[in-house]
Amino acid sequence: MDVLNSNLNDWPLTRISRNREKLMEEIIIETISNFNKDYQKGGLIRDELAKTLYLERTRIKTEPWKVDPEDDFQFWSHVKNKLVKSDPSLEGKEVAQDIEQQLLKDIVTRYVHEITGYFDPRFFLFARQVLPMIFSRLLNASFGKITGIFKPKVLLKDKLFVTGPIERIKQLSQKGTIILVPTHFSNLDSVMVGYGMDMVGLGAFQYGAGLNLFNSSLFKFFMSNLGPYKLDRRKKNPVYLETLKTYSRTTILHGAPTLFFPGGTRSRAGNIEKNLKLGLLGTVMEAQRIHFERNPSTLAPKLFIVPLTISYHFVFEAGSLIEDHLRRTGKEQYITSDKGTSFLKNMSKFFFELFGATSDITLSLGEPMDVFGNICNDQGESIDKFGKVLDIRKYFESKGALKADDQREAEYTTLLGKILVDKFHENNVVYSSHVVAYVAFELLKRKFRKEDIYSLLRMPEEDRYIPYDEFVTAMRNIRERLYYLNNNQKLKLAFHMTKEVDEIIDHGIRNVGLYHAKKPLYKTKDGYISSEDLKLLLFYHNRMEGYGLANYV
Amino acid sequence: MASQITSKKNPIGVLGAGSFGTAIANLLAENGEVLLYTRRPEVVDRILHEKRNVGQVMNQHVIPTTDLEMLCARCYLIFPSIPSDGFREVMKNSSPFLRPDHLLIHCTKGFDIRLDEGMTLLDKKTKLKPADINTMSSVIIQETNVKRVGCLSGPNLSKEIAGGQPAATVIASHFDEVVREGTMAIRSKRFQAYGSKDLLGVELGGVLKNSMALSAGIVGGMGYGQNSMAFLISRGLSEIVRLGKALGAEPESFLGLAGIGDLIATCTSPLSRNYTVGYRLAQGETLDNIIATSTEVAEGIKTVSICKKLADSLDIRLPIISITYEILFNEMSVQEGLKYLMEYRKGSDIDFL
Numbered sequence: 001m002d003v004l005n006s007n008l009n010d011w012p013l014t015r016i017s018r019n020r021e022k023l024m025e026e027i028i029i030e031t032i033s034n035f036n037k038d039y040q041k042g043g044l045i046r047d048e049l050a051k052t053l054y055l056e057r058t059r060i061k062t063e064p065w066k067v068d069p070e071d072d073f074q075f076w077s078h079v080k081n082k083l084v085k086s087d088p089s090l091e092g093k094e095v096a097q098d099i100e101q102q103l104l105k106d107i108v109t110r111y112v113h114e115i116t117g118y119f120d121p122r123f124f125l126f127a128r129q130v131l132p133m134i135f136s137r138l139l140n141a142s143f144g145k146i147t148g149i150f151k152p153k154v155l156l157k158d159k160l161f162v163t164g165p166i167e168r169i170k171q172l173s174q175k176g177t178i179i180l181v182p183t184h185f186s187n188l189d190s191v192m193v194g195y196g197m198d199m200v201g202l203g204a205f206q207y208g209a210g211l212n213l214f215n216s217s218l219f220k221f222f223m224s225n226l227g228p229y230k231l232d233r234r235k236k237n238p239v240y241l242e243t244l245k246t247y248s249r250t251t252i253l254h255g256a257p258t259l260f261f262p263g264g265t266r267s268r269a270g271n272i273e274k275n276l277k278l279g280l281l282g283t284v285m286e287a288q289r290i291h292f293e294r295n296p297s298t299l300a301p302k303l304f305i306v307p308l309t310i311s312y313h314f315v316f317e318a319g320s321l322i323e324d325h326l327r328r329t330g331k332e333q334y335i336t337s338d339k340g341t342s343f344l345k346n347m348s349k350f351f352f353e354l355f356g357a358t359s360d361i362t363l364s365l366g367e368p369m370d371v372f373g374n375i376c377n378d379q380g381e382s383i384d385k386f387g388k389v390l391d392i393r394k395y396f397e398s399k400g401a402l403k404a405d406d407q408r409e410a411e412y413t414t415l416l417g418k419i420l421v422d423k424f425h426e427n428n429v430v431y432s433s434h435v436v437a438y439v440a441f442e443l444l445k446r447k448f449r450k451e452d453i454y455s456l457l458r459m460p461e462e463d464r465y466i467p468y469d470e471f472v473t474a475m476r477n478i479r480e481r482l483y484y485l486n487n488n489q490k491l492k493l494a495f496h497m498t499k500e501v502d503e504i505i506d507h508g509i510r511n512v513g514l515y516h517a518k519k520p521l522y523k524t525k526d527g528y529i530s531s532e533d534l535k536l537l538l539f540y541h542n543r544m545e546g547y548g549l550a551n552y553v
Numbered sequence: 554m555a556s557q558i559t560s561k562k563n564p565i566g567v568l569g570a571g572s573f574g575t576a577i578a579n580l581l582a583e584n585g586e587v588l589l590y591t592r593r594p595e596v597v598d599r600i601l602h603e604k605r606n607v608g609q610v611m612n613q614h615v616i617p618t619t620d621l622e623m624l625c626a627r628c629y630l631i632f633p634s635i636p637s638d639g640f641r642e643v644m645k646n647s648s649p650f651l652r653p654d655h656l657l658i659h660c661t662k663g664f665d666i667r668l669d670e671g672m673t674l675l676d677k678k679t680k681l682k683p684a685d686i687n688t689m690s691s692v693i694i695q696e697t698n699v700k701r702v703g704c705l706s707g708p709n710l711s712k713e714i715a716g717g718q719p720a721a722t723v724i725a726s727h728f729d730e731v732v733r734e735g736t737m738a739i740r741s742k743r744f745q746a747y748g749s750k751d752l753l754g755v756e757l758g759g760v761l762k763n764s765m766a767l768s769a770g771i772v773g774g775m776g777y778g779q780n781s782m783a784f785l786i787s788r789g790l791s792e793i794v795r796l797g798k799a800l801g802a803e804p805e806s807f808l809g810l811a812g813i814g815d816l817i818a819t820c821t822s823p824l825s826r827n828y829t830v831g832y833r834l835a836q837g838e839t840l841d842n843i844i845a846t847s848t849e850v851a852e853g854i855k856t857v858s859i860c861k862k863l864a865d866s867l868d869i870r871l872p873i874i875s876i877t878y879e880i881l882f883n884e885m886s887v888q889e890g891l892k893y894l895m896e897y898r899k900g901s902d903i904d905f906l
Contacts, residue, residue, distance in 0.1 A: 391653070392653065394654040397653075398654065405730060407729045407730070414727075415700065
């Protein structure tokens with residue numbers, strides 16, 4: 001596939017996995033030290049442990065998962081007994097402190113073992129062969145052209161496009177560590193991104209996969225050896241969060257190419273993320289500062305942030321995501337519609353639809369940047385907005401001395417988050433399906449301008465008709481504006497967006513939410529545009545939010 | 554205790570030797586060496602030889618210079634104090650010399666407005682969206698590589714500071730480090746400095762109050778007393794808060810020194826240019842006549858226009874600002890304006906927090 005293929009054993013993830021035990025030891029020591037730094041001063045360790053214990057026991061009672069270890073309850077009972085017995089007023093301060101430190105070590109060790117991922121290069125090679133074959137097999141089945149498992153007609157690589165400065169990113173991956181930050185719409189994102197990056201020769205990335213995904217045996221089988229570390233969103237206790245951050249920072253410092261979804265979870269409303277979760281992104285900022293602390297400026301390894309916008313014509317979880325969003329915004333009572341369909345079932349159906357139609361997926365890579373958002377050239381140098389090389393080490397300096405300043409770095413991370421949101425929008429490859437959904441929903445909104453969004457969503461089907469002429473006019477206006485934004489690098493247009501308006505409309509309607517039983521958009525026999533499911537239409541419409549397009553419809 | 558930054562090794566920089574820049578330089582010089590930048594060599598000469606500038610006696614630790622590069626190389630902490638009209642240009646000129654480790658705290662109360670070609674701010678047809686205006690901290694971010702920015706704002710009339718009277722100010726920044734270094738550098742026995750994280754709120758407080766100074770002049774010119782003035786200031790504050798909030802500021806910031814503090818100082822200082830414009834309007838002069846006979850255009854005229862246009866685009870109702878705008882630009886008489894205000898239906902007193 002690429003030059004990287006030949007030296008799989010030298011990949012950073014392979015190297016790190018080889019020294020897995022040592023790495024875990026380092027993370028445990030580092031986490032305990034950070035935790036003590038934060039809390040020991042105020043004598044708060046005991047309080048934080050008690051809080052952790054309380055939250056963990058609540059989790060076990062209210063939200064147990066299949067993937068949870070069998071001894072979960074015993075372990076936390078043990079922590080409880082120890083903590084109760086170590087009351088400083090009874091045992092004396094020193095004994096109590098010793099017990100607290102031992103408990104802290106036990107808990108951190110348990111978490112580090114849970115979180116730490118594993119990357120097996122042999123398994124990676126196996127998966128690289130097998131996964132696309134399964135996908136392609138599904139494709140040919142969907143066409144009814146079973147040609148034998150080894151001779152698929154259409155390949156996954158024909159459906160998945162990776163665009164952007166791939167060569168530069170490859171070069172920089174040799175000079176520093178790539179931190180890939182994609183938008184997040186679907187549970188399949190990590191699989192798609194992982195496959196896409198390998199396809200263009202960027203190798204494997206470690207990423208935080210939700211622990212819940214490991215409830216599925218298929219996912220567990222494939223993914224356990226492919227580099228993901230495990231993230232448990234139920235655990236919000238201070239010890240876990242500190243461990244997770246230390247894990248992320250330490251592996252980045254060891255050079256692990258890392259993938260973060262800075263949106264945190266999948267976009268509920270279907271829009272490109274606006275508010276990023278900055279916790280893990282903050283560890284990237286810290287890691288860059290630590291590199292500068294440990295090395296002279298010119299030799300310090302650099303972290304290269306690469307934003308990535310994923311474009312799908314359809315998101316298989318769209319229905320449950322938008323319902324979740326509407327429920328959260330809280331104006332209507334919804335019945336939970338997430339039926340907990342299995343990962344395998346979802347995945348099969350997804351690929352079946354993907355291959356069975358003209359649909360495709362684009363992974364649009366942005367230009368690599370330093371942690372301050374300056375674009376990096378082929379040599380890895382930061383180029384400021386005036387086109388000059390900039391020494392970013394100085395951002396971590398105060399009066400000539402480099403030193404850590406948590407508050408300063410948190411602020412830098414906030415600024416980086418804002419830049420990423422802009423880049424997500426700029427790199428977004430706009431599909432016909434996004435545009436038709438946007439225009440249709442905006443027209444309906446205008447038609448019923450007195451109604452709030454919730455009443456609009458309950459509108460009976462016969463009121464949802466949009467005359468075709470009206471739709472074409474609006475599409476023409478929007479397309480003009482999209483061309484303007486495209487020319488000004490505010491977004492990118494898919495190739496099919498350059499066709500005639502009628503063709504774009506046909507293409508868009510055919511593809512929008514292709515997967516769903518109820519069509520978000522369709523053409524009636526008597527020439528109207530209508531929708532069978534307004535919530536889905538809203539979901540796909542939201543994809544085009546953030547460009548100020550409403551006035552151009 | 555003075556910070557390390559104020560030691561002889563790292564002087565503090567001030568850009569702009571106008572009346573406020575000079576006053577700030579003198580305040581900073583009480584704690585250590587200060588480099589004061591001016592582009593005019595004659596100002597440097599005057600300070601060196603006469604030990605005075607813009608009517609103020611210069612502290613001996615203030616060293617005037619026209620060398621921007623040298624100033625940026627020697628100072629980590631710099632206070633730009635340039636009028637808003639020329640601010641962007643000075644930042645562009647400084648940009649090649651400014652590094653990522655500089656801390657910049659500006660002292661400029663004004664907006665940088667970007668209008669389409671041929672449009673002017675005073676033109677009735679000109680529309681303004683929040684995106685068209687920049688505060689000075691945004692200008693610094695746009696024109697330089699400096700990220701650690703802040704602002705200094707409060708009831709700080711240069712003449713009173715120069716006269717050695719006690720006063721206080723706010724230093725605002727998203728960065729604790731900037732607030733810490735700024736307050737340490739400027740605090741003295743006669744000058745107190747408070748910190749804030751709401752950079753935008755503190756910046757807006759300093760700008761938006763100018764519109765109220767003009768209205769205060771009208772109240773003064775009508776010969777009204779303290780009840781009316783208090784009415785104006787309190788309701789004016791509520792308008793400033795509503796506009797500030799809509800622009801993204803924290804409402805609380807307007808309740809501090811840089812908000813209500815500055816508003817009181819500005820509205821009750823009869824010598825300010827803004828107040829004078831309002832006063833003369835109330836005495837029956839026309840705006841054209843006032844502008845024609847003034848050496849400088851009062852900032853407040855521009856600010857009223859900006860506030861009105863922003864309020865229109867944000868769809869918020871600001872009766873005092875709207876009436877002042879009508880009096881200034883649409884020939885509404887002062888009496889008519891007052892009548893309108895008194896008849897304006899208003900709900901509760903505090904509706905802006």
